[in-house]
Amino acid sequence: MRIxxxxxxxxxxxxxxxxxxxxxxxxxxxxxxxxxxxxxSFSDVDLAIPxxxxxxxxxxxxxxxxxxxxxxxxxxxxxxxxxxxxxxxxKVAFVSTVLCLLIGYPIAYGIARSTPxxxxxxxxxVVLPFWTSLLLRVYAWIGLLKANGVINNALLALRLIHExxxxxxxxxAMYVGIVYSYLPFLILPLYAxxxxxxxxxxxxxxxxxxxxxxxxxxxxxxxSRNGILAGSMLVFIPAVGEFVxxxxxxxxxxxxxxxxxxxxxxxxxxxxxxxxxxxLLLLLLVPFMMWYQSVQARESASAR
Amino acid sequence: MNYRRSFxxxxxxxxxxxxxxxxxxxxxxxxxxxxxxxTVWDSANSPTLKWYYSLLHNExxxxxxxxxxxxxxxxxxxxxxxxTLAGFGLARFEQFRGRFTLNAMTTAPLVMPEVITGLSMLLxxxxxxxxxxxxxxxGITTMTIGHMTFSMAYVxxxxxxxxxxxxxxxxxxxMDLGARPVKVFFLITLPIIFPAILSGWLLAxxxxxxxxxxxxxxxxxxxSTLPMVVFSKVRLGVSPEINVLATLTxxxxxxxxxxxxxWMARAAKVAAAAATAAAE
Numbered sequence: 001m002r003i004x005x006x007x008x009x010x011x012x013x014x015x016x017x018x019x020x021x022x023x024x025x026x027x028x029x030x031x032x033x034x035x036x037x038x039x040x041s042f043s044d045v046d047l048a049i050p051x052x053x054x055x056x057x058x059x060x061x062x063x064x065x066x067x068x069x070x071x072x073x074x075x076x077x078x079x080x081x082x083x084x085x086x087x088x089x090x091k092v093a094f095v096s097t098v099l100c101l102l103i104g105y106p107i108a109y110g111i112a113r114s115t116p117x118x119x120x121x122x123x124x125x126v127v128l129p130f131w132t133s134l135l136l137r138v139y140a141w142i143g144l145l146k147a148n149g150v151i152n153n154a155l156l157a158l159r160l161i162h163e164x165x166x167x168x169x170x171x172x173a174m175y176v177g178i179v180y181s182y183l184p185f186l187i188l189p190l191y192a193x194x195x196x197x198x199x200x201x202x203x204x205x206x207x208x209x210x211x212x213x214x215x216x217x218x219x220x221x222x223x224s225r226n227g228i229l230a231g232s233m234l235v236f237i238p239a240v241g242e243f244v245x246x247x248x249x250x251x252x253x254x255x256x257x258x259x260x261x262x263x264x265x266x267x268x269x270x271x272x273x274x275x276x277x278x279x280l281l282l283l284l285l286v287p288f289m290m291w292y293q294s295v296q297a298r299e300s301a302s303a304r
Numbered sequence: 305m306n307y308r309r310s311f312x313x314x315x316x317x318x319x320x321x322x323x324x325x326x327x328x329x330x331x332x333x334x335x336x337x338x339x340x341x342x343t344v345w346d347s348a349n350s351p352t353l354k355w356y357y358s359l360l361h362n363e364x365x366x367x368x369x370x371x372x373x374x375x376x377x378x379x380x381x382x383x384x385x386x387x388t389l390a391g392f393g394l395a396r397f398e399q400f401r402g403r404f405t406l407n408a409m410t411t412a413p414l415v416m417p418e419v420i421t422g423l424s425m426l427l428x429x430x431x432x433x434x435x436x437x438x439x440x441x442x443g444i445t446t447m448t449i450g451h452m453t454f455s456m457a458y459v460x461x462x463x464x465x466x467x468x469x470x471x472x473x474x475x476x477x478x479m480d481l482g483a484r485p486v487k488v489f490f491l492i493t494l495p496i497i498f499p500a501i502l503s504g505w506l507l508a509x510x511x512x513x514x515x516x517x518x519x520x521x522x523x524x525x526x527x528s529t530l531p532m533v534v535f536s537k538v539r540l541g542v543s544p545e546i547n548v549l550a551t552l553t554x555x556x557x558x559x560x561x562x563x564x565x566x567w568m569a570r571a572a573k574v575a576a577a578a579a580t581a582a583a584e
Contacts, residue, residue: 015397022390022456023402026409029453033424036431050430103323106316113309122317124565129324131506131557133514135531136550139538140327143334146542149343150330183324212310234415241417243517248538258419265423265521275427278420285417293411300468 034282041275042068051269072276082260082277086284089257092171093239096178097186097232103179104186104231109220111187112194123191130184138177138248145173145249169251177245182238186231193227193299194220226299233292237285257281328554335547342542355544359552362545364533372530375444375519376512379451383508384501386452387459391500392493394460395467413457422521425450429522442524450522451512458511459504466500499568506560 044053044067055067076082111122129137144150145167152164167173197220205215243258250256257277265274309317334342335356338349359365390410394403413421429439429446439445474496478488494501516531523529537543 015393015400018389019393019397019400019402019406022386022393022410022460023406025386025456026390026406026453029425029428029449030409030413030421033428036427037420037424040427050434103316103320106313107320110309110313110317110320113313120565122321124561125321125324128558128561129328131510131561132328132554133531133550135514135516135534135538136331136546136553137327139534139542139546139550140331142538143343143542143547144327144330146343148341150334153343180323180327183320237415238417241419243417243419244535248535258417261419261423262517271427274423278423281417282420285415289412289415292415293408296411 037275037278040272041072041279042070043272044069044071045270045272050271052272069272072272073280075273076276076280081255082257082280085255085257085260086280088255089240089242090284092174092178092256093236093242096175096182096239097236099175099179100183100186100235101228101232104183104190105228107183108187108190108194108227111191112197113199126184126187126191134181135244137181138245141173141177141180141249142168145176168249169254171250171254174246174250174254177249178239178242181245182235185234189230189234190224190227193224193230197223226295226302229295230292230299233288233295237288237292240285241281328550331547331550332554335544335551337544337547340544342544342547355548359545359548365530365545365549368528368530368533371444371527372513375448375451375529376509378448379455379512380505380509382448382452383456383459384505387456387504387508388463388497388501390456391460391463391467392489392497395464410457410460413454414461416454418515418517419521421454422450422518425453425518426521442522443527446522446524447519447527447529448512450518451508451515454518455508455511458507459501462504462507463497463500466497470496499571502564506564510557 039055040052043055045051046053053067107126111119111126114122142149146152147164147166147168149168151167152161155161156164201219201223202215205219206212210218241258241261242256243262246254246256246259247262250259258281261274261277261281264270264277330343334345336351336353337343337345338352338354339346390406393400394407394410397403425446426442429442429449432438433440439449474492475488478492479485483491514531515529516535519529519532520535523532534546534549538546
């Protein structure tokens, strides 16, 4: 690659210029904010605008006092609400991921084994809801699940039940909402992985006497490992911090950490506590994010 | 290659797609229902377009839609520039300082819970305002910056994966013939990755148009986007106007996706025909 002469003297190359703009943008608007969250999670709550006290203070006589307040974190561990919400979020996200896998794997597999024309059509059908507003799709479930909603009306008309089932504002509704919203995120990477599969391996296994489910268990499943991991991570990580679905479908008792953070921030105006919750959540999720990135790196390496 | 699907898999596909589409169809059907109860069909007066009429005269929703549209268009255009640069750099340059960091910074927003991104963005804007006086207050500008930051990550992924499938020999040939890198990019690379850039733009537009959480954190008084208005209405239960809004959204998305898919299929056919012609 040719280098612009005057710039190259100060160590700036054409390559450098291309990546510098997005690099600086993300550094300023994505990385620096986390440092500020960390900082504010150590400040005191204050009745001011913005509602926190500065960390650094001139203590007079040329001395700078740094005041780190660990109370926000201590508070998170003394009030059982926060730990409970965090554990419950992990549980909900994990169960939803497993459900997404059970529903999504056969779909991704079925699409990968279709003729090219059907395949494109089915993929379009998976992608279409993904492009439609998440908020509106979650809203659709309110209409389906509520006491005089579509499902209850249908079951009553068929005389399968005598009084409406209580489904909306329950954990069940929340699981349905999460699985429904995140299913395309699991199907797409899994399909991309299965599409590259050499199906002759399965035929060979069957010729050698394997039953279809044995061939699936011994060949397809291990070979699609990276697709399963990537898809599961795309569901699990954002689901832990999900706010919209528990807020709309889960009812007042649905304790999810994303909702706790939202309420601390918007209802209680407790910015330092909300920041401490964010840091805690981040610490929990960073290992999964790094795992996801290494899976992605392996996938793109195998694609070459 | 055989395309055999067992009965079990076909059944799963049928149930899977029913699960994905029943909620969507129910919103469309009940948008024509006259009853205010939304899900109880009023067969005497339905189907009707009265909620369509009332939505199109709802000032609050129209104002919010206008704000959302402005934010989404500016966001998509900015995100495409940043995302294309990042995707191009990551796909073409094997080694450069900060490659690992750039890769991590463009992957993390894809999975980062939105409440964290939203909170951290807001705290940055507050800190910047205290420090340098910009941005003064929060509103459309801060929301757009917030949206661009996470949607550029999606554009990066789309552009990067398109870059990795195209033949680098085309770029090398142009350079051997004396074209400068910038010229090669605009004459060779850009036209080839254009479908990815277009999908990236549409994706960034949609992400911004639909976003509730990051908007709520980074917006200020008087700048409510469509999802923010919808959320406050939906919290109180179902509303016939929201069903209409959903139906219009689904209709628009379906038309655009089909148009883009057809256009891309045609472009691929033209490219394939050109390739065979060149080979002969």
